[in-house]
Amino acid sequence: MATEGGGKEMNEIKTQFTTREGLYKLLPHSEYSRPNRVPFNSQGSNPVRVSFVNLNDQSGNGDRLCFNVGRELYFYIYKGVRKAADLSKPIDKRIYKGTQPTCHDFNHLTATAESVSLLVGFSAGQVQLIDPIKKETSKLFNEEMASSWPA
Numbered sequence: 001m002a003t004e005g006g007g008k009e010m011n012e013i014k015t016q017f018t019t020r021e022g023l024y025k026l027l028p029h030s031e032y033s034r035p036n037r038v039p040f041n042s043q044g045s046n047p048v049r050v051s052f053v054n055l056n057d058q059s060g061n062g063d064r065l066c067f068n069v070g071r072e073l074y075f076y077i078y079k080g081v082r083k084a085a086d087l088s089k090p091i092d093k094r095i096y097k098g099t100q101p102t103c104h105d106f107n108h109l110t111a112t113a114e115s116v117s118l119l120v121g122f123s124a125g126q127v128q129l130i131d132p133i134k135k136e137t138s139k140l141f142n143e144e145m146a147s148s149w150p151a
Helices: none
Strands: 016-018 023-025 050-054 063-069 072-077 092-095 101-106 118-122 127-131 136-141
Touching: 050 101, 063 101
Parallel strands: none
Antiparallel strands: 016 023, 050 063, 063 072, 072 092, 101 118, 118 127, 127 136
């Protein structure tokens, strides 16, 4: 594309630009397709925790990743730092209404390609045992804690 009068070519590809409405920016796929962002809350923070487990399956993609964002818990196949996970297709996604997940960890000793145990702790004191591969909830511990703790 030639500019008028100068005959100079414009080969620069812009990755961001500013308009009245705001800043437009070219995002990598992993950033663009990430789950819904939690709105900014100036009174407190929404801690994000990440847990990893290797299931030793035959396909070579045995690593799994679990993370929470606010009241949502996601479970994905982890392909390493060089390949972005398809964040639009989680293996399992759970949204909690009463309390939010504050910590979680996998049972590495019993993890198989068909089943994995994930223990999730919540802000009101409950602890839940789930299997994100089978998409089932096994047990909820300290369920009475939610009603006895002040809001």
